[in-house]
Amino acid sequence: MQEPVPFSTSAPSSPDGIGLGVGLRTVHFAHILKNWPAVDWFEIISENFMNCGGRPRNVLDQIAERYPIVMHGVSMSIGSTDPLNLDYLQKLKQLATETKARWVSDHVCWTGVASKNTHDLLPVPYNEETLRHLVDRIGIVQDILERPLVLENPSTYVTFRDSTMTEWDFIRYLTMETGCQLLLDVNNVYVSSVNHDFDARRYLDSIPVDRVVQFHLAGHTNMGTHCIDTHDGHVVDPVWELFRYAHERGIRASTLLEWDASIPEFDVVHAEVLKAKSWLQTAHALDEPYVINPPSMETAPSRLAGIPQPALYATAEVE
Numbered sequence: 001m002q003e004p005v006p007f008s009t010s011a012p013s014s015p016d017g018i019g020l021g022v023g024l025r026t027v028h029f030a031h032i033l034k035n036w037p038a039v040d041w042f043e044i045i046s047e048n049f050m051n052c053g054g055r056p057r058n059v060l061d062q063i064a065e066r067y068p069i070v071m072h073g074v075s076m077s078i079g080s081t082d083p084l085n086l087d088y089l090q091k092l093k094q095l096a097t098e099t100k101a102r103w104v105s106d107h108v109c110w111t112g113v114a115s116k117n118t119h120d121l122l123p124v125p126y127n128e129e130t131l132r133h134l135v136d137r138i139g140i141v142q143d144i145l146e147r148p149l150v151l152e153n154p155s156t157y158v159t160f161r162d163s164t165m166t167e168w169d170f171i172r173y174l175t176m177e178t179g180c181q182l183l184l185d186v187n188n189v190y191v192s193s194v195n196h197d198f199d200a201r202r203y204l205d206s207i208p209v210d211r212v213v214q215f216h217l218a219g220h221t222n223m224g225t226h227c228i229d230t231h232d233g234h235v236v237d238p239v240w241e242l243f244r245y246a247h248e249r250g251i252r253a254s255t256l257l258e259w260d261a262s263i264p265e266f267d268v269v270h271a272e273v274l275k276a277k278s279w280l281q282t283a284h285a286l287d288e289p290y291v292i293n294p295p296s297m298e299t300a301p302s303r304l305a306g307i308p309q310p311a312l313y314a315t316a317e318v319e
């Protein structure tokens with residue numbers, strides 16, 4: 001058997017945080033166990049490992065011994081009006097402990113109501129009422145997990161008449177009020193910018209630089225009239241351009257390539273995320289002083305710290 005590759009082709013203190021990672025998918029298990037590829041880190045879908053033992057968990061344990069692990073969830077449903085699932089949160093915390101997860105992320109969305117899971121990441125209206133609701137729930141989650149929650153911007157296909165602020169303002173206020181951190185999916189920004197006709201660079205201009213701990217990159221499907229976040233192919237140049245622009249703005253974070261449909265061989269997926277290096281060479285990012293912002297409890301105030309004050313939104317822009 002080949003010797004395991006110890007962490008990383010780029011050290012954790014590199015300009016890219018813990019480097020360039022790949023989403024762990026079962027179709028690649030055999031390849032990874034046989035070759036121990038020189039990938040910097042893996043992101044797991046939390047729910048795939050929370051209630052399972054057997055081979056998937058055994059494989060994860062072997063991988064977690066050799067690579068940094070980041071957890072990415074799809075069913076916290078932070079935006080739902082259902083009560084938070086405390087059993088889910090305890091299991092999430094346990095898995096994070098067992099895998100020594102660097103951070104735990106989910107999405108700014110809701111996934112169900114009345115105890116029904118739609119298995120879709122559904123958008124929320126961006127207004128003060130929703131903001132207060134999410135601020136309170138993020139605080140509870142962070143208290144239970146005993147670490148900051150990392151939240152990802154969603155890809156969306158509808159907007160709400162009840163929205164009174166832009167998505168980028170909503171997300172910025174969330175970070176200000178909760179101490180949560182951000183997973184900036186530049187493909188989602190691009191997809192939503194096409195679907196809702198906004199300036200993707202303006203979105204990135206409003207994201208607080210020091211709150212982003214991770215990027216997502218992915219492919220999508222352009223339907224002509226709209227884009228769908230399919231994760232089934234290569235990252236397109238306009239998304240790479242946004243990724244570079246984010247670095248030009250000073251955002252430094254670990255980068256993860258998502259590929260969830262028509263998944264090719266592992267080396268193809270890994271090669272796709274490694275393209276980030278050449279895109280960043282023109283962003284002058286690697287020459288600048290670098291400060292990684294790993295989640296830490298110092299930046300996560302208690303949920304008792306208060307909810308947003310109305311004055312905060314007085315100048316919020318309306319989409």
Ligand SMILES: [Fe+2]
Nearest residue numbers: 152185216258
């Ligand atoms: Fe994503």
